[in-house]
Amino acid sequence: MTVKIxxxxxCTLKATAKNFEDTARLVAGVFxxxxxxxxxxNCCGAVYGLSEDxxxxxxxxxxxxxxxxxxxxxxxxTLCSMCFNTLKRANYYVRKNKDKLEVINAIMYLENTTYDxxxxxxxxxxxxxxxxxxxxxxxxxxxxxxxxxxxxxxxCLLLRPNEIAIDNMEQPTVMEDLMExxxxxxxxxxxxxxxxGAYQTVPRKDLVADRTNLIVEEARKAGADLIITSCxxxxxxxDRRQKEAKERHPDFHPMPILYFTQLMALAFGFExxxxxxxxxxxxPRPLLKERGLL
Amino acid sequence: xxxxxxxxxxVQNVDLINRISGQNVYDCYQCGRCTSxxxxxxxxxxxxxxTMKFLQIxxxxxxxxxxxxxxxxxxLICSVRCPKGIDIAAIMEALRLVKLxxxxxxxxxxxxPQEDLEELPPIALVSAFRKMTP
Numbered sequence: 001m002t003v004k005i006x007x008x009x010x011c012t013l014k015a016t017a018k019n020f021e022d023t024a025r026l027v028a029g030v031f032x033x034x035x036x037x038x039x040x041x042n043c044c045g046a047v048y049g050l051s052e053d054x055x056x057x058x059x060x061x062x063x064x065x066x067x068x069x070x071x072x073x074x075x076x077x078t079l080c081s082m083c084f085n086t087l088k089r090a091n092y093y094v095r096k097n098k099d100k101l102e103v104i105n106a107i108m109y110l111e112n113t114t115y116d117x118x119x120x121x122x123x124x125x126x127x128x129x130x131x132x133x134x135x136x137x138x139x140x141x142x143x144x145x146x147x148x149x150x151x152x153x154x155x156c157l158l159l160r161p162n163e164i165a166i167d168n169m170e171q172p173t174v175m176e177d178l179m180e181x182x183x184x185x186x187x188x189x190x191x192x193x194x195x196x197g198a199y200q201t202v203p204r205k206d207l208v209a210d211r212t213n214l215i216v217e218e219a220r221k222a223g224a225d226l227i228i229t230s231c232x233x234x235x236x237x238x239d240r241r242q243k244e245a246k247e248r249h250p251d252f253h254p255m256p257i258l259y260f261t262q263l264m265a266l267a268f269g270f271e272x273x274x275x276x277x278x279x280x281x282x283x284p285r286p287l288l289k290e291r292g293l294l
Numbered sequence: 295x296x297x298x299x300x301x302x303x304x305v306q307n308v309d310l311i312n313r314i315s316g317q318n319v320y321d322c323y324q325c326g327r328c329t330s331x332x333x334x335x336x337x338x339x340x341x342x343x344x345t346m347k348f349l350q351i352x353x354x355x356x357x358x359x360x361x362x363x364x365x366x367x368x369x370l371i372c373s374v375r376c377p378k379g380i381d382i383a384a385i386m387e388a389l390r391l392v393k394l395x396x397x398x399x400x401x402x403x404x405x406x407p408q409e410d411l412e413e414l415p416p417i418a419l420v421s422a423f424r425k426m427t428p
Contacts, residue, residue, distance in 0.1 A: 011416035015415060015416050016415040016416070043416075045424055046417050046420040046421040047368060047421045047424050047425060049387075050315070050381070050384040050386075051314050051316075051384070052313070052315060052317075052384065053314050053316075080417070156367075156370055156371075160369070160370040160371070160373070161370055161374055193371075194369075194371070195333050195371070198368065198421065199367075199368075199421035199422040199426070200422075201418050202401055202406065202410070202418055202419065203401050203426065204365070207334070211333065232415055233418055236414075236417075
């Protein structure tokens with residue numbers, strides 16, 4: 001029987017990262033899960049407000065958690081690392097600070113209900129590891145990804161701060177374990193938890209291009225063919241900023257950047273048109289064709 | 295070099311940073327671990343551990359007027375590695391906020407080139423506006 005799981009998409013999964021959402025739906029479907037878009041969801045704000053004297057930046061994420069409670073659900077699934085972080089941190093905050101929760105509920109006085117901290121925020125990687133299990137993932141593989149070597153890039157927001165981390169904060173392995181279950185070779189990327197430059201991609205392309213250069217070159221030196229991520233902003237920075245990286249570093253070689261769900265859908269035997277490779281700046285198809293995977 | 299004086303006004307400025315961030319800058323004992331892990335340290339006028347020292351001696355203006363809070367990535371490496379448990383990223387946020395709350399725009403939404411607006415994902419714009427506009 002299909003399990004419907006409340007799903008918080010966030011702004012970018014409905015725009016430039018549609019391929020992440022589409023492939024996540026395919027992957028979830030293989031294990032009889034259906035991602036059920038949350039009713040009346042709003043933008044979470046993308047970044048968690050770090051100030052202690054102002055709760056306004058926490059209202060948007062908490063309002064989404066209230067929506068989950070409103071429809072009688074206990075948990076919400078995210079794909080985007082930034083949404084995951086913002087929702088889970090806001091949840092942690094209001095659970096710890098009941099007085100602040102009261103203030104936030106007072107701001108949301110037009111809502112039909114109040115929030116109480118009861119919702120759990122989970123990431124698709126957690127669902128795959130803890131509920132479905134990588135053994136089941138392994139059994140679902142129709143086209144093992146042998147022949148490619150994958151670098152897993154976690155970035156910041158799945159892991160920090162420790163209260164919300166989905167894995168060991170300094171030495172995570174969940175994505176490597178998942179890729180091994182798909183039959184791929186993996187490398188241990190030494191900069192896998194170092195920031196890609198994040199929102200500096202707006203005012204400081206140069207800074208982000210240098211981060212991209214560093215991360216891609218470290219992956220190459222370790223023997224990777226491509227990098228996987230779970231964050232649409234990491235994806236944009238590592239993929240699209242390769243243009244500026246090449247301009248600033250003439251020795252730079254392009255490398256495809258994929259969402260982990262795209263590789264899962266490929267290994268589960270979905271056809272090329274469903275994998276969403278078209279919007280990529282660095283086209284992964286030549287590499288995958290060369291390795292006999294497309 | 296003049297003698298450093300911690301005047302009432304300077305202490306009030308430090309208190310403001312402590313209040314906005316919910317941290318205590320006097321907790322820092324200058325081990326430098328925040329700076330060693332910071333991916334933006336090379337770009338900073340004043341690195342994170344120096345920032346903490348300047349705050350402790352009341353030189354708030356000096357760090358507020360540096361580029362440091364504006365090249366911070368809020369990646370939280372400093373915060374999670376601090377042996378004293380100081381959320382340094384929250385202090386960087388406080389340093390941005392003292393300017394943003396006075397209606398300062400570091401990023402001007404109407405000055406982003408059209409070709410950038412067409413390619414930047416929503417997540418980049420939302421996060422940049424949240425961190426760098428009032």
